[in-house]
Structure formats: structure tokens, C-alpha cells
Amino acid sequence: MRLLLGRRARRRWLHLIIGGALLMPYYLVGTVVVGLFRPDANGFTSLTTQLLSYVCALPMAAVSGLLPLTRPLSVAAARALCGLPPGVQLAEGTAGTRQSRVRSAAWFTLHTGVGTLVSGATLALVPFSVAVMGLPFSRELRDSAAFGLPPELNRFPVLALAPLCSLAMLAALAGCAAAAGGLLAGRAPVLLGPTPEDRLAAAERRAAELAARNRLARELHDSVGHALSAVTLQAGAARRVLDRDPEFVRAALTAIEETTRRTVGELDAVLGLLRRDDDGPDGGEGPAGPGLDTLDALLDHCGLPVAHTPEGELSRVPAAVSREAYRIVQEGLSNALRHGGREGPVRLRTAVRDEELEIVLDSPRGARPAAVRPGGGRGLRGIAERAALLGGSASAGEHDGGWRLTALLPLRTPAVPATPEDI
Known part of the structure; x- marks a missing residue:
């Protein structure tokens, strides 16, 4: 029945x-x-x-x-x-x-x-x-x-x-x-x-959604993560010399203030990616956040002495490449601050050539290894992804007793981005 x-x-x-x-x-x-x-x-x-x-x-x-x-x-x-x-x-x-x-x-x-x-x-x-x-x-x-x-x-x-x-x-x-x-x-x-075409379209939609999520994750990691690392180390250093070096404490507090103020603006730009309409003037793909034109402010308040050697005109760098280059430098400085502490100065070279932008960042290795953070270790992978999405490359490793980060970014982004490699 x-x-x-x-x-x-x-x-x-x-x-x-x-x-x-x-x-x-x-x-x-x-x-x-x-x-x-x-x-x-x-x-x-x-x-x-x-x-x-x-x-x-x-x-x-x-x-x-x-x-x-x-x-x-x-x-x-x-x-x-x-x-x-x-x-x-x-x-x-x-x-x-x-x-x-x-x-x-x-x-x-x-x-x-x-x-x-x-x-x-x-x-x-x-x-x-x-x-x-x-x-x-x-x-x-x-x-x-x-x-x-x-x-x-x-x-x-x-x-x-x-x-x-x-x-x-x-x-x-x-x-x-x-x-x-x-x-x-x-x-x-x-x-x-x-049909197979429907499955392919669904896979492309999922890949686009995953790419958007990864993009937001990279932005938050590089902006907020760098700021928190810098603020934490600056505050810890200021606490240790609070009674002996008032001038250093004053400089550290100024750096903390500038870092947090800059990060709030960067966070607003990242959150703007979430609210951006696909039908907007840039179709949701335009650059958001700071670029190389604000690099000096980052270097002045990153918590480390940085010797910057620019070669060529940074104003020639396209906006999309400029934004990714800024994030790569920011993550490199964050790693140098986290792992190297104040063991020595950091040397940064940005060279603008006819077809590419080269970024070389040399930092010392600290006497003690950095504490392992749960869920950490995504910074170098994010750098590799940023470079690969522009058709470039990035590498990091030991160099002359320190640590060198190198990134090559083409000034003309490819029509089909390359697949990022883990480094």
C-alpha cells in the first residue's frame, strides 16, 4: 500500500x-x-x-x-x-x-x-x-x-x-x-x-569565491598582522626601558600611535573590499589600500631602523603592482621584526626597471627564535601568492648570516595569473 x-x-x-x-x-x-x-x-x-x-x-x-x-x-x-x-x-x-x-x-x-x-x-x-x-x-x-x-x-x-x-x-x-x-x-x-559545462561553471564560481577569501585573508594578515606585531614589540621594548630611557619610550609610543592610525585606514580599505559592488567603476578588481607612495610612512614607524635604497621612479609602478609591492614589504618587515628583533638594521632596495620591479629586503637573524603562533606561518605563502598573481616570483632564505626576501614583479600584469608556489 x-x-x-x-x-x-x-x-x-x-x-x-x-x-x-x-x-x-x-x-x-x-x-x-x-x-x-x-x-x-x-x-x-x-x-x-x-x-x-x-x-x-x-x-x-x-x-x-x-x-x-x-x-x-x-x-x-x-x-x-x-x-x-x-x-x-x-x-x-x-x-x-x-x-x-x-x-x-x-x-x-x-x-x-x-x-x-x-x-x-x-x-x-x-x-x-x-x-x-x-x-x-x-x-x-x-x-x-x-x-x-x-x-x-x-x-x-x-x-x-x-x-x-x-x-x-x-x-x-x-x-x-x-x-x-x-x-x-x-x-x-x-x-x-x-552537465560537464555546469560543473565547470560551478567550479569556476567556487574558485572565484575562494580567491576572494584568500585575497581578504592576505590583506588582513599583512595589514593588521604587521601592525599588531609592531605594536606588541614596541610596547614590550618600551616597558623594559621605561625607567632608564624616557626618550626611547616616547619614540616607541609615537610609533605605536602612528602604526595604529595607519592600520585603521588600511583596515577600512580592506573592509571596503567586502562592501564593493561588482558593478562599481572598477568592477570590484581595482586596487585598495596603500601603495608605494606611502612606503616612507611605513618605514618610519615599523619599529626597526630601515635603510631604504630606491632605484628608479616608484611613481611609474602601476597601482595594482604598487599595492602588492607595499604588502610584500610590509610582511617582510613584520617577519624581520618578529624574528630579528633589534639585532641590526634592515636594508631595503626597490629597483624600478623597464619591465619589472625588484624588491630585496635583508634582515638579521635574531639570537632567539620567534615564538610559534597557532595558525601562523602564512606570511611567506601570502608573499608568494601576491607575486604569482601578478606573474612574478618571490623567494626567501638564508643570505650572509641573515635573511633575504626577494620579489620580482612585472610592471605589466598578465592576462592569466600564474599559480602561486609555496616558498
């Missing part, structure tokens, strides 16, 4: 009846077309005309099934009424490719074609079965033209079987509807499931 009349079976039956209703306009047009060739036939009583009209309706339904909006409507109906197994994935959005449109048309034709047969059987058999069930109780019904039972059947032992025959017809109808509903449920993942 559950298989024939359970909740899933009833919903599938309703889905089939909806398919029959969807084919009705095409069926009426088919009746007109058949009537042109068979003017003497009555389309609503002649079985041959009905079958020919049905055959004419299916190609018209298939053509309309090629419309892009057919797929989302079919998917919504299938999800609600088909009783699909758990985990079945159906396509999202309109059909944008030829393959998806052909599949949608095949599904629409199957749904309306099978649904029409089940709907017709339901409309015919249910009233007939009810009438058969009432034969033992109504002489008028037995003598009516609809039945016209012969005398050998119009007897009590035979009429007593009429209710059983009626129930058998209803059970057969329910079985046919359940089988047809199962057929549609089995074909739904094939015809309404995502």
Missing part, C-alpha cells in the same frame, strides 16, 4: 498529472492539425484521432522544452514532487548550453508524454471503477447504455465480483502511476542533472 498510495507515490502521481496538464495546449493544437486531414473525425471521441493528436503534440512540446527557462521550472517541480533519493544533485539556473537544452527538452517531453497517459487513464478509470463498484446496488446503472450487461452477467453471483473488479482496476492504475513516477525519478538525475 505504501508503494502504491504512500506519500511519495501520491506526489509522483500529482507530478504526472501536472505533466498531462502541460501537454494539453499542444494536444489541442494537434487536434486541429489532425482535423485538417480528417475533417469527418471527432477529435474527442475517436481513439485514432486522439492518438494522432497525442503524437503531434509531443514534437511541439519538445521544441518548447528547448527554452532556457524550462530547466529551472522542471527542476523545481522534480525536487518537490518526484521523490528523488537523498544526495541526487540537479542543475541550477537556466540551460545555457546546447547539451543542457537538449536534456531539458528530453525531460519535458518525457514528463508531459508519460503524464498525459497517466492523466488520461486516471480520468477514465476512476469514474468507471466507481460505476462498476455500484453495479450490484443499482438496476438503473446495470441497464444503462454505458454498461448494457447481458442477462448471463446480470445475475447476483457475477455482480458480487464487481467491487473486486473495481478495486483491481484502481490498484492497476495506482501501480501504473507508481511505475511511471519511478521512471521519471530515475531519469531526473540524467536529464536534469548538471
Whole structure:
């Protein structure tokens, strides 16, 4: 009983009846077309005309099934009424490719074609079965033209079987509807499931979302992370010499103030990436945050003595490259402050050539290793990603007893960014 009349079976039956209703306009047009060739036939009583009209309706339904909006409507109906197994994935959005449109048309034709047969059987058999069930109780019904039972059947032992025959017809109808509903449920993942193009588009969307998240993570790590590292070390150094060197404490507090003020502005720029509309003037891809034009302020208040040697005109650097270069220098100084402390000066060289910008940052190695932070260690990977996204490269390692960070950034960003390498 559950298989024939359970909740899933009833919903599938309703889905089939909806398919029959969807084919009705095409069926009426088919009746007109058949009537042109068979003017003497009555389309609503002649079985041959009905079958020919049905055959004419299916190609018209298939053509309309090629419309892009057919797929989302079919998917919504299938999800609600088909009783699909758990985990079945159906396509999202309109059909944008030829393959998806052909599949949608095949599904629409199957749904309306099978649904029409089940709907017709339901409309015919249910009233007939009810009438058969009432034969033992109504002489008028037995003598009516609809039945016209012969005398050998119009007897009590035979009429007593009429209710059983009626129930058998209803059970057969329910079985046919359940089988047809199962057929549609089995074909739904094939015809309404995502095509390879749909899967590729979904993967590209996920990759774009992940790239946006990684971009925001890099921005927050390089701006806020650098500021917190600088402020923490400056405050710790000021606390240790609070009673002995008031001038150093005053300079440290000034650096902390300038660092936090600058970081608040950078944080506003990073948060602006979250609020930026894709339809904005830069399409959501324009530079945000500081660039090389504000590099002097970073070097003056980074908590380390930095000897900067610029070569070439930094104003020639494009805005996108300038912003990424600033973040690379910022992360390099943060690492130097965290790992090198105040063991010695940091040397920075920025060289603007015809086709690329070279950044070389040499820092001393501290006497003690930096404390391991939970979830840390993403700075060098972020530097590599920034350089690779611009089509450049970055490397870091031991050099002359210290630590050298080198980045080469092309002044013309590539159309297709390279894949970042971990360093």
C-alpha cells in the first residue's frame, strides 16, 4: 500500500498529472492539425484521432522544452514532487548550453508524454471503477447504455465480483502511476542533472569565491598582522626601558600611535573590499589600500631602523603592482621584526626597471627564535601568492648570516595569473 498510495507515490502521481496538464495546449493544437486531414473525425471521441493528436503534440512540446527557462521550472517541480533519493544533485539556473537544452527538452517531453497517459487513464478509470463498484446496488446503472450487461452477467453471483473488479482496476492504475513516477525519478538525475559545462561553471564560481577569501585573508594578515606585531614589540621594548630611557619610550609610543592610525585606514580599505559592488567603476578588481607612495610612512614607524635604497621612479609602478609591492614589504618587515628583533638594521632596495620591479629586503637573524603562533606561518605563502598573481616570483632564505626576501614583479600584469608556489 505504501508503494502504491504512500506519500511519495501520491506526489509522483500529482507530478504526472501536472505533466498531462502541460501537454494539453499542444494536444489541442494537434487536434486541429489532425482535423485538417480528417475533417469527418471527432477529435474527442475517436481513439485514432486522439492518438494522432497525442503524437503531434509531443514534437511541439519538445521544441518548447528547448527554452532556457524550462530547466529551472522542471527542476523545481522534480525536487518537490518526484521523490528523488537523498544526495541526487540537479542543475541550477537556466540551460545555457546546447547539451543542457537538449536534456531539458528530453525531460519535458518525457514528463508531459508519460503524464498525459497517466492523466488520461486516471480520468477514465476512476469514474468507471466507481460505476462498476455500484453495479450490484443499482438496476438503473446495470441497464444503462454505458454498461448494457447481458442477462448471463446480470445475475447476483457475477455482480458480487464487481467491487473486486473495481478495486483491481484502481490498484492497476495506482501501480501504473507508481511505475511511471519511478521512471521519471530515475531519469531526473540524467536529464536534469548538471552537465560537464555546469560543473565547470560551478567550479569556476567556487574558485572565484575562494580567491576572494584568500585575497581578504592576505590583506588582513599583512595589514593588521604587521601592525599588531609592531605594536606588541614596541610596547614590550618600551616597558623594559621605561625607567632608564624616557626618550626611547616616547619614540616607541609615537610609533605605536602612528602604526595604529595607519592600520585603521588600511583596515577600512580592506573592509571596503567586502562592501564593493561588482558593478562599481572598477568592477570590484581595482586596487585598495596603500601603495608605494606611502612606503616612507611605513618605514618610519615599523619599529626597526630601515635603510631604504630606491632605484628608479616608484611613481611609474602601476597601482595594482604598487599595492602588492607595499604588502610584500610590509610582511617582510613584520617577519624581520618578529624574528630579528633589534639585532641590526634592515636594508631595503626597490629597483624600478623597464619591465619589472625588484624588491630585496635583508634582515638579521635574531639570537632567539620567534615564538610559534597557532595558525601562523602564512606570511611567506601570502608573499608568494601576491607575486604569482601578478606573474612574478618571490623567494626567501638564508643570505650572509641573515635573511633575504626577494620579489620580482612585472610592471605589466598578465592576462592569466600564474599559480602561486609555496616558498
